[in-house]
Amino acid sequence: MKPAVRKIALERMQILIDNAISNAITNPELSQRQAHLARRISSRHNIRMPYPLRMVFCKKCKLFIAPGINSKIRLGRSSVKSIRITCNLCGHTYRKIISQ
Numbered sequence: 001m002k003p004a005v006r007k008i009a010l011e012r013m014q015i016l017i018d019n020a021i022s023n024a025i026t027n028p029e030l031s032q033r034q035a036h037l038a039r040r041i042s043s044r045h046n047i048r049m050p051y052p053l054r055m056v057f058c059k060k061c062k063l064f065i066a067p068g069i070n071s072k073i074r075l076g077r078s079s080v081k082s083i084r085i086t087c088n089l090c091g092h093t094y095r096k097i098i099s100q
Contacts, residue, residue, distance in 0.1 A: 009045045013038040017053050024066035035064030060092035 020034040035057070042049045058065050065071040065087050076082035081098040 005045065006047060009041050009047055010050070013041050013047075013049060013053060016041075017056060020064055021056070021066055024064075024069045028070070031066065032064050055096070058087040058090060058092060059094050061087065061090040063087075063089050065089065 016034045016038040020031040020038070023031040023034065038053065039049070039057070039062075041047075056064060056066065058071075065085075067073055067085075070088045072084075072086040072088065074084045074086070076084055076095065081100060082095040083098060084093055084095050086093045
């Protein structure tokens with residue numbers, strides 16, 4: 001794949017996810033559509049989505065979850081420091097370990 005095509009695809013994915021986060025409160029259907037388009041760009045051009053973009057998708061239902069809008073974010077209370085993210089769409093909870 002040409003580096004120019006890869007660069008354009010990454011820029012467009014970033015723009016779509018940013019717009020999806022900003023539209024999550026006012027128009028949730030539009031934000032889901034924008035996030036879906038970003039995933040399609042990633043799969044069509046065979047580009048792995050960067051970690052900050054991947055973390056706004058649920059691991060189970062693969063839908064867009066805006067932090068604090070249609071997901072709950074809690075800090076873990078165990079000896080292992082972690083962030084628990086619960087998807088309000090499917091109810092799945094997963095953890096992100098915080099390195100110390």
